[in-house]
Amino acid sequence: MGKRRVDSDDEDPSAETTPASKRARTADSDEDEAPRATSSRRASKGKAKSRRRDEESDDDEDQDDDEEVEEKDEDERELEADILASLESKRGTRGGVADHGIIETIEMHQFMCHKFLTFTFGPQINFIIGHNGSGKSAVLSAITVALGGKANSTGRGNGLKSFIREGQSASEVTISLKNQGEEAYKPQEYGKSIVITRRFTKEGSSTWKIKSKTGKLISSKKDELAAICDHMNIQVDNPMNVLTQDAARQFLSASVPSDKYKFFLRGTQLSQLSEEYDICFSNITTTSKVLEQKQEALPDLKRALRDATSRWQEASKAREQKQKVAVLKKEQAWAHVTVKRKEMEGKIEDVAKATRRVPRVQQSLDTAQANLEAADKVVVEEEQKLDELGDREGLNDKRKEVQDEIKKKRDTVISLHSQMKDMDGNIKKAKRQMEDYQQQIDKETKRLEQNTEAKRAETQQKMQAARDAAENAQKAVESLSAERAAAEEEAKRIEAEGRPLEQALRAANEQVQQCRNNIDNCRRAEKDRYAAxxxxxxxxxxxxxxxxxxxxxxxxxxxxxxxxxxxxxxxxxxxxxxxxxxxxxxxxxxxxxxxxxxxxxxxxxxxxxxxxxxxxxxxxxxxxxxxxxxxxxxxxxxxxxxxxxxxxxxxxxxxxxxxxxxxxxxxxxxxxxxxxxxxxxxxxxxxxxxxxxxxxxxxxxxxxxxLLVGNASDELARWTQNHNDAQAQHAAAKAAHDAGYAKYGVARDAFASFGPRLATAEETVRRAKTRMRQLLEEINEDTPAELSALNEAYEESNKDREMLTAQFTDISRQKATLDAEMKELITQRDAYTAQITDFLTHQQQVKDTIEKAAENRTKFLSDVQGWKKKLEVENAKVKEAQEVADHVQTEFEEWTAKAELYCARVETDRDPDELERIIKSTQDALKERERRHGASVDEMTDEVNKARERLERTQGDLNKMGALVKALKKSLSVRLSKWQEFRRHIALRCKLVFGYHLSQRGYYGKVMFDHDKGTLQLKVQTDDQAATQGVSRDKDPRSLSGGEKSFSTICLLLSLWESIGCPLRCLDEFDVFMDAVNRRISMKMMIDVANQSDKKQYVLITPQDMTNVTLGPTVRVHRMTDPERGQGVLGFSG
Incomplete structure (x- = not known):
């Protein structure tokens, strides 16, 4: 069957085709004689089954009284009975509502005479009424255009541009198709409705938008619309489905029988099948002719094979030499293989030699690599040692601090020593002065003794007593000072002994706190092992x-x-x-x-x-x-x-x-x-x-x-025990610390007790000295001024000596303390110096080791790099040798494979060049023979083979094509037989339904088909004929009145609709020529038929009023208002 063409959106009237169905293609020409030609061909070819005429009629209109006898075979009678039973069973029943393929709504924007028009159709029967010129027919045109029909099939224009409202640049038509039930089209994408919008412009462009019920754009391609129409069996270009005003007028007019027959075939799509079968038959005929022409070439092919075979036999004497050449070529092929094998073995040996050198180089490289790794490890370890040694800055800083302290104390000692030296000189000087003064006093006193000896003796005795008292008091002060210093030293000693006890107590406190912290850490670790x-x-x-x-x-x-x-x-x-x-x-x-x-x-x-x-x-x-x-x-x-x-x-x-x-x-x-x-x-x-x-x-x-805890609970127990031990140690340390502190308190109190005693002794010294001064004054009063001055000078020198002696004692004590501190500091300095010396020595040793290891590493690194380069060179040599060997081996394998394909293995020791000379001499002899015969043996053999191949191929092709033509003829014969059966059944159903519908008016009529001549005639007997004439004579439709003719045609249309599967039935102005009675009966009949039809939707357009028609719940009437058109006044000049 022919494939449907898909046209572009440019709506050229001559190029429009319908996407509605693969069966919707009909011939545009009314002169289509396909049925007649097909029937004639079937008769001439003898392929058609014998059949009886459905009806016989006399073409002469004057012989209406002749009774036609219609012979029916048994099958046709059974089929007629079934059809009548089906019609009776539908009487009074109501058909179901279609789930898909019917129109829910239609909208027109700027279409024809409508600015905007919308309808919501019922699922079964829809009447569109309105006055002439209201734009009723625009609805059918919009349906045809929106569903992809051809513009010229509407009878309202030659192209889409003619449908655009006057004065507008674009028009748009939107149709919503029902899409429900089990056979819905892509329900997941479209939902329960498919909305199709076609927009076209004055410039000739045309676009489709196919949307889902929710408004989502699914496609904009015409192919999708064609698929939808195919799925729902919608055929908008079929004249039986959408009967426009012109088509209805033509159908209702008195057309010739052949036109009615063509209309019947087009409406039932039988004409399309007939055309496609004609194409098939034409192709089969053409193929048969080609086969006949090829059959004529077989004798020539057979003769060419005989001639080639004869020439080949004449040249067969050269076969022995040809075979000898073939044997020599086989030996030569394997001789080449033998030479290549020897070359391959040599190359493989080269690879083995080069390969044997690689392990030795690799071993040297591994040794160097191991040495390098060992050297690296030594460097890392020594550098880690160096890092762990740290630096000497801390020791230097500490030694410097001690050295600075020593220098400071040494400077102080030197200063004290200088002061002591000066004081010692001053004390000696004071003593000499006192001795001088004493000698002078003694001398002067001796001189004066003679005059005041008794008084003076008493005074001197008192003076001596006071001097003794002062000296004793001074000795007591010095003794107490010495004891006080000893007590101070004891207190310091006890304080020094208490420092370790204090440190031990502090350490015990820290240990207890550390144990508590670790106990807390262990408890956290029990809950969270990552806490530490x-x-x-x-x-x-x-x-x-x-x-x-x-x-x-x-x-x-x-x-x-x-x-x-x-x-x-x-x-x-x-x-x-x-x-x-x-x-x-x-x-x-x-x-x-x-x-x-x-x-x-x-x-x-x-x-x-x-x-x-x-x-x-x-x-x-x-x-x-x-x-x-x-x-x-x-x-x-x-x-x-x-x-x-x-x-x-x-x-x-x-x-x-x-x-x-x-x-x-x-x-x-x-x-x-x-x-x-x-x-x-x-x-x-x-x-x-x-x-x-x-x-x-x-x-x-x-x-x-x-950290490092395996079981937190065990660690917690251990630290709890440690905590108990630490608390015990803390208690012991605290007891020792308290005892030491008490001992220190006693020593401190003993030291403090010397204060008052020393103050009392010093007060005694002061009172004794005061008494001496008083006595001295008395003596001075009694003695001459010179002796008094000597005594005062003596006392002054004695005071200086005593003061210097006290200062010397204090400085001596300070110097002794500084000497002891310096000794301890010098010991610390020497210790730090020894540590620094030891650190520098070890640091230098580590640095020397690192330097030596670095030198070794550099040497080993150089060795590694050298051996790596050597290994790369050796590997490159191995790779190069291996590539050469692989190439030679590949050539050897290829040559061996080619030699094996050429012939079986031939053992030979001869050189290929020697064999080449023998072959050449033999081939020269063959060429001489070929020169004499005009062709070589091989050429002759090829010629024979080619001739045989051409003959066999041609015979095979002819046999295959002959079988194909036979199968195609058989298939076409079966299809033609089925086509005739379809036509017979549809025609029989049309007859019966036509008579059934006429009986609703009391008429009787027949539909007479002549399939050989391609005619369809109607015979109708009205009720008035039977009443007035008393005879039963059939009338030709042309003799009927306008109403009777329209009623008869409506009956024919309804009978044809019974044979069509499209869910849409559209008819425009079907009752234009009917009188009121026929119109009422026709309306009722059409409504009854529509109600009885299963899953069909009817859209009927009439300019008449519907008041006299009884409407049921399945009927929806859409009344259109008169269009708004500018009505002007013609201007006639008076």
Whole structure:
């Protein structure tokens, strides 16, 4: 069957085709003689079944009285009975409402004479009434245009532009189709209604918008509209479905029988099938002629084969030489293979030689690489040792502080010594002056004794007593001062003894507080195992588990995977590995940045993130003997990657643990090479590989007890016990401190008791001296002025001596104190100097080791680079040799494969060139023979094969095409038979339904088909004929009145509608020629038929009034108002 053409939107009247159905294509020409031609062809070909005429009639109109005898076979009688029974069963019944394919609403914008017009159609019967000129027929035109029909089929215009309202630039028609039920079209997309909008403009453009019930645009293609119409069986271009005003007028007019027959075929789509069958028959005929022409070429092909075979047989004598050449070529082919095999074996040996050199170079490279790694490890270890040594700035600062203090005190001692020297000179000077004054006084006194001896003796006795009293009092002061100084020293000594007790008490307090802190940490660890490693670490671990990482998932915190085996090392390892235990490890830089952000956002900006390579390397070679305890052996590590990270970062496999520095030194002395140890008493002990060792204090402080804990509950119990022990130690330290403080109080009170006593003694000295001055004044009063002056001078010198002596004693005591302090400071300075010297010595040793290791590393790196280049060269040679060998091997395999395809293996030792000479001489002989015969044996063989192939191919093609033509003829015959059956059944149903509908008016009539001549005639007997004439004579429709003719035609139309499956029935001005009676009966009959029709929708247009027609609930009447048109006045000149 022919495929439906899809036209562009440019609505050229000559190019319009309908998308409504694949069966909707009809011939545009009324001179279509397809049925007649088909019938004639069937008669001439003998392919049609014999059939009887449905009706026989006399063409002469005067012989109306002749009775026509209609013979019916048994099948036709049964079919007629079934049709009549079906009609009777429908009487009084009501058909169902269609679920899809009927029109729900139609809207017209600027269409024909309507500015805007809309209708909501009922599901079964719709009458559109209105006066002439109201635009009723525009509704059918809008339906045709919106559903893709041709514009000229409406009879209202030659193109879409003619439908645009005058004065407007564009027009639009929208139709809503019902889309429900099981057979709905794409209900998921369109819903319960399909809204189709067609817009066209004066410029000739035309567009479709196909939307869902909700207004969503689904498609704008005409193909989608065609698919919808095909699915719903809508045929808008079928003249039987949409009968326009012109078509209705033509149908109702007195057309010739052949036109009615053509209308019948087009309406039932039988004409389209007939046309397609004609095309099929024409193609089959053409193919048969081509086959007949090809059949004539067979004798020539057979003769050509015989001639070629004869020539080939004449040249067959050359076969032996040809076979000899073939044998030689086979041997030559395998001779080439043998040569290539020998070349391949040589190349493979070259590859083996080059390959054998690679392992030796690789071994040298591995050795150099191992040396380089060892040197790198030495550099790393020594640099780590250097880092662990720290710097000497602290020691230098402390030594400088001590040195500055020594200098300050030395300057003070020198100053005191100078003062003491000056004082000693002044005291001696004062004593000499006193001796001089005493001699002068004695001399003067001796001179005066003669005159006042008795009085003077008494005065001198009193003076001597006062002097003795002053001296005794002064001795008492000096004795008390000495005792007071001794008491002060004792108090200071006791105070110094109390400082360790105070430090011990402070340490006990700190230990108790540390135990309490660790108890709190252990309790937190029981609830959160990550609490010891930072803030919100558990949330950090959850984020790590939920994040997608570039490399492997980060490890951490590392301490989660570590547990100390013996708690005696926990404090030391928590201090030395603390930061490592809280750190995380990642494998890529991108992951490091991501994890840093996570840690910072959780409040852990200082947590270290390490980069590591997930390499489970072997580390046993770096461990000391098994009896030596290392950090690795003291820990239980559950993750292999964490273990190796700690090995790389902290050398835990070689770091020794010892209880004391002495034991660490002893253990390290037994190990070869350099090593380091951590001790429980707080030292980093280093043994240098070149000799010598150092010890650096670690200054251990207690870290979080949650680190390196396997079981938090056990650790909590241990720290609880430690807390109890610490409290006991605190109590003992406090008791010792209180006892010492009490002893210090006694000594301090003893020291303080000397104050009043010393003050009393000093007061006694002052009173004695006052008494001496009084006596001296008395003596002076009785003695001459010269002796008095000497006595005063003597007393003045004595005062100076006493003052200088007191000052000298005080300064001597200060100097003694400073000397003792200086001695202690000098001891500290010497200790710091020794430590700095020891530090510099060890630091220089480590630097020398690092420098030497760096030199070795540079040398080994150069070796590695050299061996790598050498290995690359050797690998390149191997690769080059392998490529050559592979190429030769590939050639050998290809040559072998080609030789095997050419012939079986031939063993030969002959050279290919030698075989080439033999072949050439033999071929020259063959060419000479071919020259004599005019062609070679191969050419003749090819000629025979080609001739045979042409003959066999032609015979095969003819046989296949003949079978195809036979099958096509058989198929077409079956289809033509079915076509005739369809036509016979439709015609029979049309006859019966036509008579049935005429009987509603009391008429009797027949539809007479002549399928051979292609005519359709109506015979109608009215009721007035039977009443007036008393005879039964059929009338030709042309002799009927206008109303009778219109009623008869309506009956014919209803009978034809019974054979059409389209859900739409549209008819325009069907009652224009009917009288009132026929119109009323026709209306009732049409309404009854419509009500009995199942799932059909009728749109009937009439200019008549509907007041005399009884309407039921299934009928919807749409009344149109008169159009608004400008009515002017013709201007006639008076």
């Amino acid at each position: 490693y930072g803030t919100n670490i558990q949330q950090v671990v959850q984020q790590i588990n939920q994040t997608r990482w570039k490399g492997e998932k980060p490890l951490g915190p590392l301490g989660i995977h570590c547990k100390v085996r013996d708690n005696q090392w926990a404090r030391l390892l928590r201090f030395t590995l603390g930061s490592m235990l809280s750190s995380f490890a990642v494998t890529t830089v991108e992951d490091l940045r991501t994890l840093k952000k996570i840690l910072e956002s959780s409040g852990n900006p200082n947590v270290t993130v390490l980069l590591f390579k997930p390499d489970l390397f072997e580390y046993k070679h770096g461990e000391p003997p098994e009896h030596v305890l290392t950090v690795l052996r003291a820990l239980e590590i559950s993750d292999d990657h964490v273990l190796r990270i700690l090995i790389n970062k902290s050398s835990i496999e070689s770091r020794v643990l010892a209880p004391t520095r002495l034991e660490a030194q002893h253990t390290l002395s037994q190990l070869r090479g350099g090593a380091q140890a951590w001790t429980n008493d707080g030292f980093l002990v280093t043994k240098f590989s070149e000799g010598g060792e150092s010890s650096v204090p670690l200054h251990i402080r207690e870290m979080n007890a949650g």
